[in-house]
Amino acid sequence: MTKAGVLICDPHELMRVGLRGVVDSQADLMVVGEAGDGETAVAQALALRPDLVVMGVQMPCLDGISATARLRAELPGTQVLILTACDRDEYAYAALRAGASGFLVKDTSAAEMLVAVRGVLRGDTMIAPSVARRLIDRYVTGAVAPLADERLDTLTDREREVLCLVGRGLNNVEIAEKLFLGETTVKTHVARILTKLHVRDRIQAVVVAYESGLVRPGG
Template sequence: MAEAGVLICDDQELMRAGLRMVVDSQSDLTVVGEAGDGETAVAQALTLRPDLVLMAVRLPGLDGISATAQVCAALPGTQVVVITACDRDEYAYAALRAGASGFLLKDTPTAEMLVAIRGVLRGDMMIASSVTRRLIDRYVTGAIAPLTDQRLGVLTDREREVLALVARGLNNTEIAEKLLLGETTVKTHVARILTKLHIRDRIEAVVMAYESGLVRPGG
């Protein structure tokens, strides 16, 4: 059986080295490339066409959720497993909405991680057990009401437009060019979006954009 090629994306060199050791220790898996940021991960994925990408969430530049959406839209045959140190339901939900086939915590035991990787390669959906039940309760059984576009009601039409482009991985300069605005104006819009939505940074804005349905993979 041919080895499955794995692309590793994490901004921490030690984490990449650890994941490489785990993957390369298996006869049916091999690391075909590494990336330290989202833009490089997308570029490498398009070039290498790996069977699976291990994608961190918080990355410099293009974040892991946006990078996942781009990879999944461009390469339907490539599976993505999002890995994070943060046990947050919103990240898991946004990752799955972006097209990921798995969501794991970075402290997942090696044996469990390998089971998850092979499961995803077989076509299964693999989610960290610590978040599975909460996701089911929140988004399937209705024990907790699912998030809706109502959260974005505080934004103006222009701010929603800017948020959608942020979620697509565009930087302020690219957004300014696309909307024919000044870069300072875009920065102001982004700052107001963060303030109005009570979130800390762009990656949380991306998470909210995906889980609210404002943007969809490949849309």
């Protein structure tokens, strides 16, 4: 039997150990690697080319949503299942729009996790029941257009450009290289973006970018 390769990405070692135990206990699944931050997750995925990446949201270095966007752009054959402690709608639809095929909360049982893993590997979209009903009609089907966000009007053209690249999974160094800017300048732009959007971190900025339609999967 050919086993599906799974890459586990979560900042908490105990969570990674637990997930490894669940996955490796199955005859058709195999953990091929682990990562504790988003940058390592992308590097490991590019090197190992797993069938599935189980990705946390609150990842250091590069958040899970941005890492998902980058992975899906570079490895379209690799599926991503987001696993988070928070079932907020905006995280869920940002993850799905970034290209994730599933969104689960961390209190999911091992049995439910395996159902989701196998569903994603089959090509299904697997969403935690607590958020599925709120999301399917509004976001997954595309029945509702992206939401206008006046906060984006406060950004300069350069800041919008930087936000787009943040939403596509680039880190500050990569953004600096792409836009021919200094890394310090990029950091300043990101800080101003967070202030103008009234968000706490890059994850929430990415959520705004996807919710408003500024960034789209594969765009």
